[in-house]
Amino acid sequence: MLVLDRVGKTYLNGVNALERFSVEIGLGQIVAVIGGSGCGKSTLLRAIAGLDRASHGAITLDGETIAAPHPKVGIIFQEPRLLPWLSVADNIGFGLSDVPSAERRARIAAALAKVGLADKAKAWPRELSGGQAQRVSIARALVMRPEVLLLDEPFSALDAFTRRDLQDHLLDLWSETRPTLVLVTHDVDEAVVLADRVLVMRPRPGRLFERIDVNLARPRDRNSPLFETTKRRVLTALDRSLDRDAPDPAAGVETGDALWW
Amino acid sequence: MAMTLDTPVDTTQPLARPSAPRWRRWMRPALGLLLPLTAAIAWELVVGAGWSDGRLVPPPSKIIFTIDELARSGELLRHIIATLARVGAGFGLGVAAGTILGAISGYWGLARRLLDPTIQALRAIPSIAWVPLFILWLGIFELSKVALIAVGVFFPVYLGVMGAILSVDRKIVEVGRTFRLSGPAMIRRILLPAVLPAYVVSLRVGLGLGWMFVVAAEFMGASEGLGYLLIDGQQLGKPAQILAAIVIFAILGKTTDWLIELAAKPFLRWQDAFAPGRGEP
Numbered sequence: 001m002l003v004l005d006r007v008g009k010t011y012l013n014g015v016n017a018l019e020r021f022s023v024e025i026g027l028g029q030i031v032a033v034i035g036g037s038g039c040g041k042s043t044l045l046r047a048i049a050g051l052d053r054a055s056h057g058a059i060t061l062d063g064e065t066i067a068a069p070h071p072k073v074g075i076i077f078q079e080p081r082l083l084p085w086l087s088v089a090d091n092i093g094f095g096l097s098d099v100p101s102a103e104r105r106a107r108i109a110a111a112l113a114k115v116g117l118a119d120k121a122k123a124w125p126r127e128l129s130g131g132q133a134q135r136v137s138i139a140r141a142l143v144m145r146p147e148v149l150l151l152d153e154p155f156s157a158l159d160a161f162t163r164r165d166l167q168d169h170l171l172d173l174w175s176e177t178r179p180t181l182v183l184v185t186h187d188v189d190e191a192v193v194l195a196d197r198v199l200v201m202r203p204r205p206g207r208l209f210e211r212i213d214v215n216l217a218r219p220r221d222r223n224s225p226l227f228e229t230t231k232r233r234v235l236t237a238l239d240r241s242l243d244r245d246a247p248d249p250a251a252g253v254e255t256g257d258a259l260w261w
Numbered sequence: 262m263a264m265t266l267d268t269p270v271d272t273t274q275p276l277a278r279p280s281a282p283r284w285r286r287w288m289r290p291a292l293g294l295l296l297p298l299t300a301a302i303a304w305e306l307v308v309g310a311g312w313s314d315g316r317l318v319p320p321p322s323k324i325i326f327t328i329d330e331l332a333r334s335g336e337l338l339r340h341i342i343a344t345l346a347r348v349g350a351g352f353g354l355g356v357a358a359g360t361i362l363g364a365i366s367g368y369w370g371l372a373r374r375l376l377d378p379t380i381q382a383l384r385a386i387p388s389i390a391w392v393p394l395f396i397l398w399l400g401i402f403e404l405s406k407v408a409l410i411a412v413g414v415f416f417p418v419y420l421g422v423m424g425a426i427l428s429v430d431r432k433i434v435e436v437g438r439t440f441r442l443s444g445p446a447m448i449r450r451i452l453l454p455a456v457l458p459a460y461v462v463s464l465r466v467g468l469g470l471g472w473m474f475v476v477a478a479e480f481m482g483a484s485e486g487l488g489y490l491l492i493d494g495q496q497l498g499k500p501a502q503i504l505a506a507i508v509i510f511a512i513l514g515k516t517t518d519w520l521i522e523l524a525a526k527p528f529l530r531w532q533d534a535f536a537p538g539r540g541e542p
Contacts, residue, residue: 071441077436081432081436085528
């Protein structure tokens, strides 16, 4: 269980990027975080990854506080961020240096096969297409067998066809070991295709605006009416989140908190 | 440079290309030789035809004859070894100091604020200005020469290492952090490979300056070395000997530079660099 308890982040320059963000995410759940720019989505993810420290509140994984990168938490960035001086296989095995070499080789080979790049093991990152590179970075994260996998707009730099392909692929990979996925995205389609729950955020300061459960069976049909309805709900929430005058569904909780102290 | 870059690129091409590039492999170095060879032959013909006496600008045949003569007497080898030893020692010291201080300044912000202004101020001094002081401090013999060369090599290496470390991509360092690399592991697995291309360039610049300063060092009173051959040739009016020394400088400089390139090549195969004239479509 990944628990965020009133997490807030104020940067040194005084920008209040994230304020009192609370959520509980059970093991194996897929949660999409969506919102306009500057709503603290990436700040949130970086805090869970332990790359930045939250200034308020606590992030715990199975009761253990996360203040630095954690072995059970993996992250996939917007860019593949492969190390250009390592072959594809060595990139995937980057985090496995403590594992005996025979096991490491086996795990790398398995991960390569899973992402469909077995023939690229010896290639340099520069020889890969954008989609292939992102698949390598997914394999690099999954080979560590994380309990929580964070994805920071992982497919936003890819063309629509490759993106759809990788979304399906990600679900396949997820269904094997079922880690918790926390996905930051600005693509409503992507959020509804992948997530069990969509968290809509509102900007300045970044706050949780609305949570929408997606009760659709997998694999999801992108053309079904129910899919469309859910998409519209997310879009409406997103629209309202950017409108400052709109009533804030979370406001009740907040005033309660404020009264308390 | 172009000729040594060819092979690794070809091996990464999955499709075998038609045999046309085969002659190109020989043509490309030949193309580089075209200009100097033509000039040399032309001058040889001009002197041979008697249009010039070639006294101040001796023809290539005379330069080759001079080199041959020096080589036979064993004198040439002695001079080359003396010069190479000075460059080698100075380069080694300069590289060691430049690498260590550059790494410290690049890695620790406090050290950079402490060290860098002083080093930059020292860098602004023309290195030759140190010569009188080095002679007073270290004597007229080898030590002062090696020190001057080391000073020349130090600055480009220092700047290269520090700049390379400071420009390592934060995003790649973050990958290291997410895999929870320790400090030494971060240096070994992320920083070192990332700075290597820039480091090799700074080594080559440093070596070039080393060759420059060895001449200056040998001008300030040496009894052997290629720089001594230059001075000797000037004082005794032997332009062929001066040109012979210059030719050997060129050969040695190019060879040592090529050796660095060659040694670094296996570590830099991954580079996705802009390489004009590589012949890719």
